[in-house]
Each structure stands twice: as C-alpha cells, then as structure tokens.
Amino acid sequence: MDGKKTEQAAALSARAFTIPGTESRLMYSRTGKREYQIFVSKPSEDPPPAGYPVIYLLDANSVFGTMAEAIRVQSRRPEKTGVIPAVIVGIGYQTEAPFSPARHCDFTLPLPDSELPSRPGGTPWPEQGGAEDFLTFIEEEVKPEIERDYQIDTSRQTIFGHSLGGLFVLQVLFTKPDAFQTYIAGSPSIHWNKRFIHKESRQFGDRVSREKLNVNVMLAAGELEKSHKSRINDHAKELSEQLSSLAGYGVRTQFHEFEGEGHISVLPVLISRALRFALHPAGPNL
Template sequence: MNGGLIMKEVTNSDPFTIVGTEQYNMVSKMNREYRIFVSKPSEKPPASGYPVIYLLDGNSIFGTVVEAIRIQSKRPEKTGIVPAIVVGIGYPTEAPFSPHRFYDYTMAQTDQEMPFKPDGKPWPKQGGASEFLSFIEEELKPKIHQTLKVDSNKQTIFGHSLGGLFVLYTLFTSPRSFQSYIAGSPSLHWNERNILAKERSFMARLEREAIHAKLLIGIGELEKEHKSNIGELAKKMSERLSFYKNRGLNVKFIQFEDECHTSVLPPLINKSLRFSLHSQVDQ
C-alpha cells in the first residue's frame, strides 16, 4: 500500500521510440559505416519541401533536436520554428560518441603531432574531413532527397566540438552545400593552422563572389577557462568573418551564460532552430 493506492507490478515493457523516426546503417564508397537517423514531420510538406537539418554526432543529439522541433513547430506563429526533416549522422554503436568521429571531422595534421591522450595512448586516426564531406554531398543527400520532399534552399548542418570544426571546414571549402552552418564550441585548436588557411582561402573567395549563407558560432561562458583557449579562438574567428556581411555571409556569435563545453548543447540547439528554421535570422 502507498497512500491508499495499490501498486501493480509491471510485467512487460516495450522499447520507447520517437514518433516519425527511423534508423538504418549506410556504408560509404570508402567502406566506412554510418548509422543514419531520420525524422520526418507529420505535417504535410510545403510546396517547396521541408527544411532539413543534418546533425553530426547523431547518436548523441538526434532525439533532443527532434523533440525540440516537434514541440515548438506546433505553434510556428509563436516560436518561429517550422516543421523540418532531421537527419542524424552517427555510427553503429550504442555509445553517444564514436572514436571514428576523429577521422571524419578533422583534417590531416601536417604541421605538428597531437600530444598523447591523458591515458598515454595515441589519438584515433585523423584526416578524413574531405572524404566525409563527399559522403554527405554525393551519397547521403541524394538518398534523403529521393525518399523525402526536401527544400534544397533550406539546408542546415549542425556540429559541436570536433563537429563544429567540421562545420567550419565545410563552410570554407563548400559554402554552397548548406544555407545555415551551426558550429558549437568548434575545436579550432585541433587543426588550427589548417583551418585558418581554409578561412583565408574562403575570405579570398568572398572578395571575388558573394554567397548566401548564415553562420552561428556558439560557446559556453565557462569555456574561457579551457586550456585550449577554445572560446577566444571561436570569438575572434566570428569577428573576422562578420566583416563579410556585405558579401552575403551573416554571422552570429553567442556565449551562453554558465555553460561549459558539453552543457552548452541544449541551449545551443534551441537557438540554432530559431536561427535556421525561421525566415529571418533571430537577432
């Protein structure tokens, strides 16, 4: 007895699933295996198709993003968020992160060797960013477009930490692949010399031609205490890139109060949805 109520024992249970989602494994032309998570809105697609958000580290944040959109898109006139397809790019593991991300999200270390990990072991293999971007553009996107009605003019890529580094790599090397780029706590220190070289090439391109793209860089306030100086590096990059607004690049930098490198994810996701799914940049 508990407060006069009889508690009945649960005899069986079913796995919990998020409505409107599916997952499948996909092997790339380079023989790398990914787990793809897809969420399709229940609402009828607009004539132009649904917006789409591609998430890196899909194992860790797919559910959070899907539920945030599902709740907030019910009242788009209030929230500014419309229904959208969510595509999480993850790995065949039940863990939130896979060591394979070190290869997919990074450029080759050409100028220096990374220090050993705290446990004394070397880091996983790195340098596959170009291959990974080709997989997204040439294999994954066509599959998504074949099965779902996508608005090709409203595509977003979201990445955090090493994923944020890859988002910036994508913007600098393929700025027309997406219209919105979300780089959360980008690990610029990881490939600093290489990513800065890509940034300079991108700036030179902007001098020659205008593009239409939005970039949100978000960090946690507490990241200023990180030994990598990750917060300051991200802030300075956003300041440099903000100079090119007249060339079609709309840059926003946000520092989230009292958040660290990992806790910044939920508030960053909410801000990212308003940034990418609203017809106007949320100022």
C-alpha cells in the same frame, strides 16, 4: 496477483520508446568504407510547396533525440517559437555510446602527429584525416537518398556540429560553402587545426569579396569553456568577428556564449538556439 502474472504484466508494460516521426537506417560509405547509422525525423505536417528545410546533424548518437524532440514541440507554433517544421538527418554510428572514436577520422583533415594537441593520459589519438571522404559521403550518398525519400527544400539546408563536429562544419564552410546555406559550429575545436582554419578563413574572405555568397553562420560556446587551455571561446569569437566583416558579401554571422554552460552541458541550449537560427519562418534569424 501471483509472481508469474506480475512478471507478465511488467513485460507488457516495459516497451521500448520511440520518438514519434523518427526512423533509422544503415548506410555504407563507398569512399570511407564505413557503415553509419542514419537517424531521420520527419514532421507530421504536410510539406510546403518547396519541401521541408533540412538539418544534417553530426554525432547523432548523442544529440539526435534532443533535437528531434525540440523541433517536434517548438514547430507546432512557429508564430510563437520562430521554428518551422523541418526534416532532421542525424549521421551517427553503430554504437550505443553517445560518441564513437570514428568521429576523429570523419571530422578531421590529415595533420602531422607533431601538430596534434596532447591527449589526456598520453595515449595516442584515434585515426585522423578522413574529413574529405566523410563530406563526399554526405554529398554523394546521404543527400541523394534523403531527397529521394522526403520532399526537401535544397535551398534551406543546414549542417550542425559540435566540438570536432564544429571543426568539420567550418572546414566545409571554407572549402565548399555552397554545400549548405546555414552552418552551425558549437564549441568548435579550432585549436585542432588552427593553422588550416586561419589560412582557409583568409582565402574565404578573398573569395567572397569576388564572388558573393549567401550563407548564414552561427558559432557558439559555453561560458565555462573559457577556462579550457584550448581557448575554444576566444577562437570562436575571433572567427565570428572576422566573418562578420563579410556581411556585405552575403555572409551573415552570429556568436553566442551561453551562461553557466560547459563543453557538454551547452548542447541542449545550443540546439534550441540553433533551431531558431536555422528555421525561422522568414529565414535564418539573424
């Protein structure tokens, strides 16, 4: 085969790979004035009468593919894996990088500069404090569009976030617990706004003692994160123990520490466990 034919053959064989059942679209937030890349994974199976459960996934540029493939494989045999088919809605950014600096704004509440943890290298952090706008975008723009285009069971909605995304998940749990039924916070950056989390978790406890909820909460971290000065594991475990005391009021909680995993390497095993937690055929696997 001559050189020209070899190049043509290579061009024909080297095609972009797309995960089956997935698509992406752009959405512009009216409140946050920011454009987002929205990734969606839809099951090949027909929806059940109530519609598909749905997982809203933060930092989708980094983990959407991992979750989409995990559920595509595991949901084929729910009786064996404990994972039923579900729609995944990944909220990401217009970037090829796994993480966008815009997440710092979207996942955090306003915080005085004096309370921010120091950044390695001493450089300033990106813009902070847009979490309320971001939640409004999810609730008033993303969810209605997804529910228009897919058959969704609105009684089985999960939100999944890691690191600062995990902090955002907890902020939503404590301030608007009826937005989702299942909350998954991996390696949550509680240290970022510890004062707020402690205050809101106490108020949350007072609220559920008067007004019974029906929520499921999973907190998790990698074993190797124990050595981090931010005490991610300790904070997450302490919070899980506090929330576990509310089991009689409809707050069901799990904590997992994954052996041998660090802050980033924990993501694949966390995703696999989260799917079993959120998508068990009989309901959240507690």
